[in-house]
Amino acid sequence: MSTIYGTSTSAFYERSLMDLTALRKQAEETQAEMSSGQRLQRSSDDPVAASRLRQLARAQTVDQIDGAAADRATSDLTLTDGALTQFANFVTRLQELATQAASSTISDSQRKGIGQEVTQIRENLVALANTRDGAGRALFGGEGSGAAYSLNGAGVAQYDGTLLPGTVSLGDGQTVARGVTGPEFLEFTSGGLPRDLLAVAKDLADALQSGTGGASAANAALNVLKDGLESITTAQTVVGSRLNWIDLNTERRISLSELRTSEQAEVGGNDLTESIARLQNTMLVLEASQASFSKLANLSLFDQIR
């Protein structure tokens, strides 16, 4: 504030009022910062920082969605992994049964009995291929909304889903396939020919139950089943690496989120120690101004004239 000599009484009061008001306003601003914990009360306090804070808050919202998506993909893939393990178990059991059936020491009627069990297992395989995920969609049906497999009139299983599994966005342009489709692991090549596990199981069951030629069919099926098991374990490896990919992305997301939070605190947060010191300073000056004002205001020549 400028100093003017030879002042008038009203000028003195006016100037004191201006100074005291400015100090009080400053103190109140600091107080508002402290009580809200935010340096910015409104955008115009610091437009650049406010804009940055808006962007950070936006990224935070998107990040939460990405987190939810990652959780969902993880649960889908874990379900897939579990289902694949069961597939593998069933195929192993099929291998055992085929080995038994291939032996020449058992009779055709015994093979028929084995064939019934194979039929059961094959039904289980179809049911397993129609597993639903957490949201009630076909786990192996890709992006179709109905069941993945259906049986036609001849009892042959056919795939009704889409070619590719859906993908889930993990943020920053990274995606992950939410699972595997049925054909991706149920269809494989064996002995140079394309094979379908569900068809192989059906053919085996039919051959064993037909009574003749069951031993050679079982013998032939052994190799095919071996390749089928391999196809399933390969799919499990793929699922496992996808889960790893999600973990990797989650870690990245979390570290980015931490960076964001610290930037938020830096840009928009309020340093309590600094604010308290500033408030103390302002209050001290304010008190001194008030004291000197009351002293000066009492200083009237009229008091001295008697």
Added chain:
Amino acid sequence: MASDLLSIARSGAQAARIGLDVTAQNIANASSEGYIRRSAKMQEVASTGGAYRIGDLSLSGVRLDSITRNADAFRQAEVRRTGSDVARGTAEAAGLSNIESAIEQSGVYDAIVGFESSLQQLTQDPVDTSLRASVIEKARTMVGTFQIAAQEMNAAGEGLQFLASDGVTQVNRIASELARTNTRLSRASDASSDKTALLDQRDKLLQQLSEFGNIGATFAVDGTVAVKLGGTTGLDLVTGGTAVAVGMTTAANGTLSFDVGGSAVTLSGGSLAGQQLALGKLAQLKVDVDGLAEDIVDVFNAAQLTGDDLDGNPGANIFSGTTAATMTLAVSDVRKLATAPLNDAIGSRDASNLTAIRNAISTLNPADGMDQILFDVSGTLAGRNVTLGALQTIAGTAQVALSAQSGVDLDAEAVNLIRYQQAFQASGKVMQVASTIFDTLLGIG
């Protein structure tokens, strides 16, 4: 003519009384607004002798020459000019602050981000009706906040227009009062207390007028003032005893223009100029917000068309409207979101059109657009606040400088009080001496 001791003393006592009166008046008005310190100017009454009587002593005492107003025209002009700037800055900052609140507090930005993120969430399972419902509800929220923003901006604009219209009324009132004051000033006799009071009133009115618009004032010898609105190169507002009416026109987009007697005038200071500036900014921001709302409507609806909804029908328009105020949600059926590609199986989880919608929205980037609008208004306001702070300091200094020079200093008045009291007592003593001399003369006989 010879001197008369008694009448000299009488004139001295009278002058001292006047001095005391003026001092008392100053003390009484120490805190009156627009009061300018008076001082009594005394002059000796003496005459030289007539023809052949050059050596005569002819003293007749003292008389009041004039009551001086200690006004400094330059400082007064500075107070008017800087006050005008502060009024402009204050009005503009207040208007912008309301506009900022209107846009920021309506929560449009958060609603847009919410809408975007709900679309992203839908990618997890495009046929999930609860996720679809979330998209529709977030869209509803966004539409609602756009409407709120539009309403609040209109309210802020109406408030500014009301203030400006009241300001014009005040300008016309002050101008006619100034014209009346001019008429009375031209009739008042010199140095009368009537005239000084009129001059005080004139200066006070000029200062009030400068709060509303920047003015140029030219003073005549008789104390009358000619006022131009819009600075020294502006249009005549008050000339002598006549005042020209000031008018205000509101354009369709809410911006203001002013005229003096029908001729357009440009104001660069005063609250009217501030309100004009704020309304200009508001009109621009309205166009921006309306444009953003319209873009969202157009882009989203266009992207809907390239896909099929949950029932296998081609996507319908989800939004309608062309401005923030008229933007509405045309469809609230969650099945109507066209997430699947055209002619895909009914109920397909294929999210390729959802991806297309999200790509279209992310190319438009409405959240960024809103951020820029918010940055625009808050940046402008922050800049104005800095300017306003500087203007207030300048104006405060000018005001203090004026009141330091023209205001009443009670200490100085206390001194004057004693001085005139002593002068009065001394004149009384002179009377006593005159009486004693007279008695002495009588005693001779």
